[in-house]
Amino acid sequence: MAQVNLGNALESGRDAVRRHAWREAFDQLTAADQAESLNADDLEGLAEAAWWSGRADACISARERAYALQIEAGLPRRAALIALALAKGQFEQQAPAVGTAWLSRAQRLLRDEPIGIEHGYLARLQTVIALEADGTVKGCPSLPTIGYAGGNIRTLSLEDIWRTSPAIHFGRLRTIDDLWGFCRGCYYADVCRGGCTWTTHSLLGRPGNNPYCHYRVTQLARQGFRERIVKKEDAAPSPFAVGKFELILEPVPGAVSEPARSEAPAPPAPAPQAGNQGQGRIPPKLTLCHSCYQFVWPSEIACPFCGTDIEESAAAGDREHARLEALIADVEMLTRGQALPTRREPPPRLELPLIKRPPSDGPGDMEVLVEAVPRGMPSSPPASPEPNAAPVPMPHSGGATRV
Ligand code: SF4
DSSP states (O other): OOOOGGGHHHHHHHHHHHTTHHHHHHHHHHHHHHHSSSOHHHHHHHHHHHHHTTTTHHHHHHHHHHHHHHHTTOOHHHHHHHHHHHHHHHHHOOOOHHHHHHHHHHHHHTTTOOOOOOHHHHHHHHHEEEEESSEEEESSSSSSSSEEEETTTTTTTHHHHHHHTTTSSSSHOOOOGGGOHHHHHHHHHHTTTTTOHHHHHHSSSSSSSSSOOOHHHHHHHHEEEHHHHEEEEOOOOSSTOOOOEEEOOOOOOTTTOOOGGGOOOOOOOOOOOOOOOOOOOOOOOEEOOTTTEEEEEESSOTTTTTTTHHHHHHHHHHHHHHHHHHHHHHHHHHHTTTOOOOOOOOOOOOOOOOBBOOOOGGTTTTOOOOOOTTOOSSSSSSSSTTTTTTOOOOOOTTOEEHH
């Protein structure tokens, strides 16, 4: 352990950070922090020193404090950079769920900020490109070579491959017309475009219909259905080979008591589209409903999931956010032993004009919020097939079907 003189621990710690003398920096800044709480910049220095000294927990703790201070100071870009460092650290610690949560925070903080280097760091964690041993470039390491090789780095520049090869930028070129099954008529089809290419390709032989989707599972479950994947054939003993699988749509046992659930999920209505199909579009930004926390298309006036007025829910969400921030600030002051400042009453609790449904539709006698069915997922089958209906063979009543 480095010799620590409390009188100049902070300056010694900063100097050690500049020299990349990480153990010394960690000891000095830890001592300085105990004498007086470090500011956000020094906490970042402490976090870096902790990381390179093999103290992952101390690193995370220092970064989380630095993040809170940058948020408190109203510096979202700095906070986003710290959130990204936390996300990366958590991914490296094999904690993907926590890492994803930090990544989402960074995304939210940067969403309305002008493009800057922070967005580059965000893209670095969100995107991937694959290079095979012979120089073949693919859009993702998991994808097979056949059908997804964009070119060879020995003969083309990476930029040329990235800009010109459809086998690389298939995600930008994909449209709703390339989707199939449930995804084809999904409310989010034109934003999500069927989710992970590899997942669907390896399961069902072609992209555009992803059963490993939480939203899809919840939508099917609401109508008493579920999907099951059954392996029919093992993979061949060769690189990137995959087996053969079947996707089976079937009723959830015991979940077909309500009349609306005795039918299979109906083919959804055409989903909203962003326009400029086929021109390599960047997906549009969706709006968050602050009542049910589902993302909705910006053109929506009322949330198609819960019926709440989107603008009112955003305003109420802002008020609720301010109220909670004030409460958190109070708790932090109390835990530091400080007296609470005199201030106006915090805004009232979040109140939204929610539609209620009759208690008979809900579980037991509870009064519950309406389960408004989003566009693209009617609760009962239409009288005639929709013109743009998803090519999902529907099961006979109560039976299972293969997709
Ligand atoms: S069902 Fe899921 S994976 Fe498919 S388009 Fe909708 S959100 Fe994406």
